Amino acid sequence: MNRFTRRDIVMSAGLAAPALILPRAARSAAAFPTKNIQFVIPYAPGGGFDVYPRVVAPVMEKYLPNKVNIVPINIAAGAGSRGVTQLYRSKPDGYTIGIINIPGMFILQQQQGAGAYDLSKFSWIGTMGEGERYVISVGSNSPLKTYADLKALSAKRPVKLSVTGPEGTAYAATMIGAQLLGLKTQLITGYKGSADYVVAAIRGDSDAVIAAIPTTLRFIRGGTIRALASFETHSSFPGVPDATALGQPELDNISVERLIAAPPGLPADIQNTLSTALAKALADPIVVKWAKDNDLIMKSHTPQETARLIADQRAFFDKWKKYLVTG
């Protein structure tokens, strides 16, 4: 492997002799990567946005043309804005990439102002798996047995939903989901983290909870929670109505996306190298098995698909953001 790489470099050096007049980016591509790649995680260690890169990065290294390490680094300050800003301002040479939370960053920009970065200008590498969809569920001891029961309750009094603080993606999903379902709600806000607010529903703090499917699935399997309606186009829960059956196809737009980005202006060939390595890593048996163990779908997206994805999410978010304005 090592030998092959060396010959590769020698060959490219030979070819480069007449090509010295080529722009710098084109020359660097042949050799990319020659040093370790920094992977910015704008959150503290331990959460979902931290774990994905830590699983995928070592596998992704295998599929890069040269043997270098992809080193995850947590820059957790300012609810994610510091890490994203730092990524945005880095040199677009492919040696700094990072993970971006959508719609988390939309929400943050709405609260903090646009900040020093423009989300639409990033160079996209791809996604870390398919975005997580949502489901509305109740604790297994709840008197509500079906979605119709929930609607009936909503007709009588506001349905209490437990949720994270207004800066969280779960809050946006809950607000938009409740609007689309036409539920009258009262939110119990402020729970810390995705498991915490689901457990609140199990405990009976709230009537119901709108949470990402992988998180909810763990509790469904444990027999502590019951799904009433899935926000997917095609329900993955047997006997549970989905967005199509509820007549609200837009529910499927509510998701958490883990996008992989590089600073604006990344040369196309480096972007391609990274994107290909990421796609191969997501199809690698190690990652596939890990995803299966954790109920995640590890589908990859091309840079173009990713750019379209974020544009779609932007449009969807802008349509609903008036419900998310907070004091």
Next chain:
Amino acid sequence: MLQMWLGGIEGLLQVRELAFLGLGMFIGLFFGAIPGLGGAAALALLMPLTYGLEPFSALALSGGVMGGVPMGGSITAILLNTPGSAPNAATAIDGYPLAQQGKAGMAIGAAASANAIGGIIGTVSVLAILPIAKDIVLLFGPPEFFLLAMLGLVIVSTTSRGKLLRGLITGAFGLMVAFIGYNDVSGGERFTYGIEYLWDGVHLVPALIGLFAVAEMINLYVKGGSVSNNPASVKITSMTSGLLETFRHWPTVIRGSLIGTVVGAVPGVGGVVASFLSYSMTVQAAKESEKDSFGKGNIKGVIAPEAAINAKDCSALIPTLAFGIPGGVEMAVFMGILIVHGMQPGPLMLVDHQVEIYGLIWALTASCVLASFVGLLLVRPLARVTLLDSQILVPLVLCVAFAGSYAIDMTIENVVITAIFGVIGYLMIRFDYPRLTIVIALVLGASAERNFHQTMLMSDGQWAIYIVRPICLLLLAGIVILLALPIARGVSQQIAGAKPSAQGG
């Protein structure tokens, strides 16, 4: 059940697993001893390394780290008044005065044995309650948590004897600082004055490093000399004296371990609450005549928090594993390691991965006992640190303190917070204000507020919710008793006249 226990031991008793356990323990000791670095930093650093390991090796390594941290943290807390990790702040209150009296060896010895015994008692209690762990976690909702936080604040503020008003002032100051940053319930930020760093609030660990380490170094430098003012006794005290102290104070050890176990099982409550509650309850329970010696080097003040910290470590696994709710940063990072290894914390974890869980519990216990032995071996050389002249010691400790503060998340603002709280801490020493209440208010303030609002949202504004829930009623009763007790004591003392009263709490 027994099958699973043995399975866990069997999995652990492999050369490789034991090697990882030992390695983790040493890393834990080291990271625990350096202020700013703690279990969370160690685990975050090791996380990429565990990727290539078998799940059992990764668990042995993590268990080793988590078991070693408290011992390391207690060493610096006692020798330099610099809690290596946040829960050890309670240890410093009596541990450091002991070091000043030249009894650092005894204090470390007591901390080490309390650590080991606390860990073992914690393990036994966790093994006993694991089958019903899920139900215990579900008993604590926002109303219970709010009252628990209130109970914690009340216990701690009634501890500062004769300085109740000063305790309340610093407690209120702590609460004010705790409310800086995001409002979890209604969104938006408060009191941040346009400083982005403050959005996440005043970080606890940099503030603690300032309050204890920096403040003490300023104090020491102003006074001059060395930490210990009794060089002769530093050379005499050996580890055995400390060891014996722990066995002499069984009720304190048991009380601390049980408090640690209970507090650990409550989701979202960290080790700081465990160690401070244990410390305060010990002061409460002490004889009237003995109470004044706390804060001036009472060995029970070292034993109580240390026993609680290690007992807590074990039971903190319950909410983390059963529901995926980490009790603190360390557990959050540990959860990441579990997920990387395909073990998703949740209700099924307790069913699907029993052998691994028991392996982890054994690893944690073994590590904390091992770490205590290592701590004991180090007593002699370490105690000599207290003889160093302040001219040498102060710059060294300040460097480590500020670097540690920066290292938490590579943010320079941490250093500023440490410096500010260093000055505040020094002023508090100088003018004799208790630092105990400020710490507990910093830790509990934000979550108490959040849980209060959540309770009000749950009950549609009905205060009755605090009376109709059985656990709430129990906690309320505890608060009332604690507040009434000192008053009742005062009255009875007046009635008894000059007769000295000697009843315990």
